[in-house]
Structures are given as structure tokens and as C-alpha cells.
Amino acid sequence: MVIGFIGAGKMARALAVGLVQGGITSDQNLLCSSRSAESGKTFLSLFPSPGARWTGDNVQLVRESDLIILALKPQQFPDALPAVREASAGKLFLSLAAGLTLEKIGAWLHPTARVIRAMPNTPMQIGAGASVFTGGPHVRDKDYELIERILSASGRAWRVEEKQIDAITALSGSGPAYLFHFIDALIQGGVALGLPEKLTHALALQTVLGSAQLAAQSTLSPLELAAQVKSPRGTTLAGCDVLEKDNALNDLIARCLTAAKNRAEALARGES
Numbered sequence: 001m002v003i004g005f006i007g008a009g010k011m012a013r014a015l016a017v018g019l020v021q022g023g024i025t026s027d028q029n030l031l032c033s034s035r036s037a038e039s040g041k042t043f044l045s046l047f048p049s050p051g052a053r054w055t056g057d058n059v060q061l062v063r064e065s066d067l068i069i070l071a072l073k074p075q076q077f078p079d080a081l082p083a084v085r086e087a088s089a090g091k092l093f094l095s096l097a098a099g100l101t102l103e104k105i106g107a108w109l110h111p112t113a114r115v116i117r118a119m120p121n122t123p124m125q126i127g128a129g130a131s132v133f134t135g136g137p138h139v140r141d142k143d144y145e146l147i148e149r150i151l152s153a154s155g156r157a158w159r160v161e162e163k164q165i166d167a168i169t170a171l172s173g174s175g176p177a178y179l180f181h182f183i184d185a186l187i188q189g190g191v192a193l194g195l196p197e198k199l200t201h202a203l204a205l206q207t208v209l210g211s212a213q214l215a216a217q218s219t220l221s222p223l224e225l226a227a228q229v230k231s232p233r234g235t236t237l238a239g240c241d242v243l244e245k246d247n248a249l250n251d252l253i254a255r256c257l258t259a260a261k262n263r264a265e266a267l268a269r270g271e272s
């Protein structure tokens, strides 16, 4: 099966590496296209030569591929997709774009094209992504199985309803950036307490990593795990009191998710 990527940027590279490392396909079956040969070169450099191939011609890519992964920025779709409309008849597409509905993507392609829309996130680059996917009218069961295997090669994947995607974009699509901010705040807070930056950086990262792994492996809920370390009159309780006072942390995160979801809905309505 030939898998073609229209767009050879960060998400395309992350998925392509997962596909080869996960044994879904070999690099000889990968094709990519981009506007500049430069980003094609970066994609190809991930694989030993001769492996994956690059083309500057999206129509040729669609004709040669059994599955076409749309790894373009949402605003680049109107330039790229109309030209491949005829070649897209009956083909399977996977879009990674935030805010572009199945209806909108389908309207650029041939009416018989099978379109699945996914929302991945950047930890996919290290095989630890959280992805969801949902499909349009012509999608077959075996298409869903294929896409689940492809996304699972770079982390974990769930099939969802399209009406959930904007909220999921706000949660797991944008979530890595919230956590990077949280890690940075831990580092800055540690340095403000007089700790050396290098040590603070390492401690903050290991604390977040270890806590996520503990929460993932435990049968207890996150709040039960927190309660286990909050001894009466202890240091953790003193710290958590600040986060929990007037529901401060939960309110902040709720506002953050709502803002991101509103933005995803605005993009879906076609606002720039």
C-alpha cells in the first residue's frame, strides 16, 4: 500500500516515522509532496536512501497513493485541494487539519472520495501521541481499522463523533502546549526559590513525567492520588491549598479550554 503525504512538515514527519517504525509500511511505500523541495528533503532525510520519494506534483501523488494524508495547515487546503479533485475519485484521505470539517474537506474533493478527519497532537513525534478520528459517508469499516492502526503506531487513538472534535482539539490537540507552560512555571518557581536552573529543569520534567506515568498506571483517580500525598499540616497540602483556593486552578483550565474550543469552532466556520 502506497501512503502519500500532501505536506511534509512536522506532523507528516512524525506520522511517517511511526508508520515505518511500527511496521505498518516500509519507507519505499512512502511518498510526500510540498511546495519547496527543501521541506521534502527534510522528510526524506528521515529514511535511508533510496527510501521514501518526494514530488512537487500533488496530482501525481494522489494518483500513485492508496491513502493520502493531508498534512497541510488548514489555510493551505483551498490552494492545494481543488487541483486534485478529479484524481481523488474513490481514494481514501486522512486529514490532520484543525478546524476543517468533513463536509468542507469533502467539498474540495471528488464526491466519491472517502474522507477521515483526525486530531493528533505533537507527542506523536516521539510515539506518544493522543489522536482521535472520525469519518465521512463513504468510509468503510476496513478504512477505520487502517487509520486506527496508523495513528496507534505513533501513540494511542480513539474513534469519536465529529461533534466532539472541537472540544478534543481544545483538550488533547492544544494540551501539550498547556503542559509545557506548566513545566516552565514550575521551573521559574523553583529558580525563584533559589534553586539552580539546570537542576530545577530536570526535577520539574521528571516530576511531571513520573506523575503522569503513576496516574496512568494507578487504579486511583488523580484526585485520590493527590489526597495520598496531602498529609494534614504538611507541605503538599499548603501548596495545593493555593491551587484550590476559590477553585482557582480548575477555573483557569476551564477558561483555557473554552477559549481554545471557541477558536476551533471559529476556524470550522471559516473565520481566519
Ligand SMILES: NC(=O)c1ccc[n+]([C@@H]2O[C@H](COP(=O)([O-])OP(=O)(O)OC[C@H]3O[C@@H](n4cnc5c(N)ncnc54)[C@H](OP(=O)(O)O)[C@@H]3O)[C@@H](O)[C@H]2O)c1
Binding pocket: 006, 007, 008, 009, 010, 011, 012, 033, 034, 035, 036, 037, 039, 040, 058, 070, 071, 072, 073, 074, 076, 079, 080, 096, 097, 098, 119, 120, 121, 122, 173
Ligand atoms: N503541530 C501541531 O501541534 C498539530 C497538532 C494537531 C494537528 N495539527 C495539524 O497538522 C497539520 C500539519 O501541521 P504541521 O505543524 O505539520 O505544519 P507544517 O510543519 O507547517 O507543514 C506544512 C507542510 O505543508 C506543505 N504545503 C503547504 N502548501 C502546500 C501545497 N499547496 N502542496 C503541497 N504541500 C504544501 C508545506 O510545504 P513547504 O514547507 O514547502 O511550504 C509543509 O511541508 C495542520 O493542519 C495542523 O492543524 C498540528
